[in-house]
Amino acid sequence: MRFREPLLGGSAAMPGASLQRACRLLVAVCALHLGGTLVYYLAGRDLSRLPQLVGVPTPLQGGSNGAAAIEQPNGELRPGGAPPLPPSDASSELRSGRGSSPSTDSHPGPGSASNLTSAPVSFTSALSLLACPEESPLLVGPMVIEFNMPVDLKLVEKQNPEVKVGGRYTPKNCISPHKVAIVIPFRNRQEHLKYWLYYLHPILQRQQLDYGIYVINQAGETMFNRAKLLNIGFQEALKDYDYNCFVFSDVDLIPMNDRNAYRCFSQPRHISVAMDKFGFSLPYVQYFGGVSALSKQQFLTINGFPNNYWGWGGEDDDIFNRLVFRGMSVSRPNAVVGKCRMIRHSRDKKNEPNPQRFDRIAHTKETMLSDGLNTLTYKVLDIERNPLYTKITVDIGTPS
Amino acid sequence: MMSFISLLLVGIMFPAIQAKQFTKCELSQVLKDMDGFGGIALPEWICTIFHTSGYDTQTIVNNNGSTEYGLFQINNKVWCKDNKILQSRNICNISCDKFLDDDLTDDMTCAKKILNKEGIEYWLAHKPLCSEKLEQWHCEKL
Numbered sequence: 001m002r003f004r005e006p007l008l009g010g011s012a013a014m015p016g017a018s019l020q021r022a023c024r025l026l027v028a029v030c031a032l033h034l035g036g037t038l039v040y041y042l043a044g045r046d047l048s049r050l051p052q053l054v055g056v057p058t059p060l061q062g063g064s065n066g067a068a069a070i071e072q073p074n075g076e077l078r079p080g081g082a083p084p085l086p087p088s089d090a091s092s093e094l095r096s097g098r099g100s101s102p103s104t105d106s107h108p109g110p111g112s113a114s115n116l117t118s119a120p121v122s123f124t125s126a127l128s129l130l131a132c133p134e135e136s137p138l139l140v141g142p143m144v145i146e147f148n149m150p151v152d153l154k155l156v157e158k159q160n161p162e163v164k165v166g167g168r169y170t171p172k173n174c175i176s177p178h179k180v181a182i183v184i185p186f187r188n189r190q191e192h193l194k195y196w197l198y199y200l201h202p203i204l205q206r207q208q209l210d211y212g213i214y215v216i217n218q219a220g221e222t223m224f225n226r227a228k229l230l231n232i233g234f235q236e237a238l239k240d241y242d243y244n245c246f247v248f249s250d251v252d253l254i255p256m257n258d259r260n261a262y263r264c265f266s267q268p269r270h271i272s273v274a275m276d277k278f279g280f281s282l283p284y285v286q287y288f289g290g291v292s293a294l295s296k297q298q299f300l301t302i303n304g305f306p307n308n309y310w311g312w313g314g315e316d317d318d319i320f321n322r323l324v325f326r327g328m329s330v331s332r333p334n335a336v337v338g339k340c341r342m343i344r345h346s347r348d349k350k351n352e353p354n355p356q357r358f359d360r361i362a363h364t365k366e367t368m369l370s371d372g373l374n375t376l377t378y379k380v381l382d383i384e385r386n387p388l389y390t391k392i393t394v395d396i397g398t399p400s
Numbered sequence: 401m402m403s404f405i406s407l408l409l410v411g412i413m414f415p416a417i418q419a420k421q422f423t424k425c426e427l428s429q430v431l432k433d434m435d436g437f438g439g440i441a442l443p444e445w446i447c448t449i450f451h452t453s454g455y456d457t458q459t460i461v462n463n464n465g466s467t468e469y470g471l472f473q474i475n476n477k478v479w480c481k482d483n484k485i486l487q488s489r490n491i492c493n494i495s496c497d498k499f500l501d502d503d504l505t506d507d508m509t510c511a512k513k514i515l516n517k518e519g520i521e522y523w524l525a526h527k528p529l530c531s532e533k534l535e536q537w538h539c540e541k542l
Contacts, residue, residue: 279423283450285536286529317529355463358451358524 132174138206139258143199145341151194157387160201166240167197167213167389169205176210178263180293181243183233184251185226186391187218192252192343197388203258211262212240213389215251219381222398224351226250227305227315229396231376234299236392246299247271249291252343259337262293267331268323269293273338280339288323288330289316290340301326304373306360310399312347314357321364419458420502422471427455428539430504438515443537444530450537451525457502470499472511473523479510491517 163169170176182204186193193215204211214237216229230248237243245264253272255262260271272290274280294302302322309315323330332338360367377397384391422430428446435442452473453459461468466477467484476482478489480496492510499507520526530537 284447284529285533353461355461358528362528 129173129175132171132176132208136206136208138208140206141259142257142339143203145199145254145256147195147341147343151198153194153197153388156194156198156201160205160388162205163201163388165387166385167201167387168211168241169201170210171205171208174208176208178209178211178245179241179243180204180209180211180245180247180263181233181237181241182211182213182247182249182262183230183237184213184215184249184389185218185224185229185233186215186251187224188348189251192345193389195343196249196251196254199254200262201388203255204262206258207261207263209263212237212243215389215391217391217393219393219395221350223310223354224312224348225307225310225396227309227319228307228376228378229394231304231307231373232378232392232394232396234304234373235376236380238296240390244296245293246296247291247293250289252345253290254341254343255291256339256341257337260333260340262291264293264295264298265331267329268298270330270332271338272340273332274335275340275342277342277344281335282332286317286320288320290342292319298323298328300373301328302372303368304376306364306367306371307376308367308371308399309354309357309360311354311357312351313353314361317357317361318364318368321361322368325365325368419456419500422455422457424450424455424537425539425541427471428542431508432542434508434512437512438520440515440520441534443534444520444526446537446539447530447534448520448523448526451529452523457504458500460500467496469496470507471504472499472507472514474499474507474510474514479514 157163160169162172182200184193184196197213200213214233216233216236218224218229233248234246237246247262247264249262249271253275255271261269262271263269268288270288270290270292272292273282275290302319302325305322306315306318309318320330379395380392381395382391382393384393424446427449428442431442431445434440434445449455449471453471455471457471459468459470459473461473463475466475467482468475469480469482474480474492474496476485476488476496479492480494480499481488481490482496492506492513494506494510499510514522
């Protein structure tokens with residue numbers, strides 16, 4: 001018979017041994033856990049898993065749709081970390097050229113079948129297309145939006161191969177009822193525009209919209225007039241295509257959730273309802289600034305936007321007043337879907353707060369009859385059909 | 401070690417004297433005593449201040465030869481003194497840049513004087529934007 005010598009001497013009972021074993025086990029488990037997390041961390045913060053953690057289904061792997069915009073398996077964006085974008089190439093990102101392109105046709109003809117990579121689409125193009133579903137199956141929900149990496153538009157162009165010159169896109173698999181012109185008022189904000197295009201093109205394609213991007217660039221150095229530029233965008237876009245919907249977006253606002261539809265509704269739509277700048281909530285219930293959408297009919301009903309707001313502020317309140325005076329109300333997404341990021345920037349020169357704005361918005365009811373689409377005058381100086389957007393430079397005159 | 405501690409203390413002090421971007425509820429708390437002053441309810445003040453300066457104490461705006469400072473956008477022609485207009489009436493007897501910090505006691509004192517002398521109409525935002533739908537400017541937490 002052999003005795004097993006006790007491992008430790010001293011008094012007979014050894015509660016410490018099992019405790020010691022338990023401690024060792026705990027330490028081992030902790031070390032394993034730490035090691036595991038370290039491995040995941042070093043593998044590069046995998047932000048693409050975020051939507052899955054939030055419980056949002058990942059989109060279909062639609063190869064021929066805009067979902068292939070960024071090289072992520074689930075269509076998610078991946079800024080920072082290991083960015084897919086090389087350093088910005090400012091000199092050659094624009095392919096400027098004069099003249100207008102022919103009105104782009106939207107449906108795949110036999111010639112374009114050779115560009116399509118997936119068999120099902122070339123098959124369906126032979127059949128007549130059905131209307132796109134009410135809600136796109138390609139949406140991912142919440143996205144990570146950051147502005148800390150440089151954007152190369154040449155790469156964005158490659159990432160969005162379905163987008164045609166002038167920033168035009170039409171869904172291949174279905175017919176969209178939403179023919180949307182997205183109008184962006186602009187002056188000297190190229191860096192912001194790059195981010196806008198980088199984030200929005202994939203989103204707009206996932207939303208299965210038949211859209212075009214119009215950047216309306218104010219020439220000259222006089223006070224900025226946002227609303228007049230939007231009026232011009234409305235008018236100029238209609239020369240290209242019979243858009244039935246107009247989204248008016250500031251160049252520095254990016255939606256954080258692609259369920260926030262960039263298209264029109266039965267009432268005028270306010271899209272940027274929960275901006276980070278305002279603590280992700282609506283600053284006031286009458287707020288209609290940032291990003292909004294009006295159907296062609298809604299826009300015409302209010303005689304478009306005012307032309308006499310020079311400088312910052314007031315024009316969005318005037319537009320809100322116009323809608324109310326014509327018996328309309330504002331439709332909005334909820335504050336979760338409506339989250340937006342604004343690219344922070346200092347106040348622009350020549351866009352100081354307009355001291356007349358409060359007086360003007362007190363008189364919208366009268367002025368809307370004589371200040372709007374019916375009194376719009378301007379001069380087109382240049383039209384650039386860039387791969388990702390159409391840029392129209394205009395002389396809009398000076399305050400009268 | 402001592403230099404580190406003093407440096408740390410200085411570093412902590414810095415935020416205390418910075419300018420500030422208030423939230424609706426923070427501002428409602430600070431301006432509580434102005435509720436009802438001159439017949440203007442607190443939500444009206446909050447609304448007016450939002451449309452006047454966006455709750456940002458650092459707001460400076462130049463308008464037709466005068467400059468307006470701070471949350472209440474008090475001007476240097478009549479109410480405070482700066483180095484741009486030397487013959488300001490300076491009724492509030494204060495340097496305008498005192499309206500750019502996050503201590504609102506002097507702003508409130510001067511705003512009350514303005515209200516007594518010129519009424520709420522001094523703030524052009526009030527009539528078109530703060531005459532109705534005032535419930536949204538309440539802070540529920542108060």
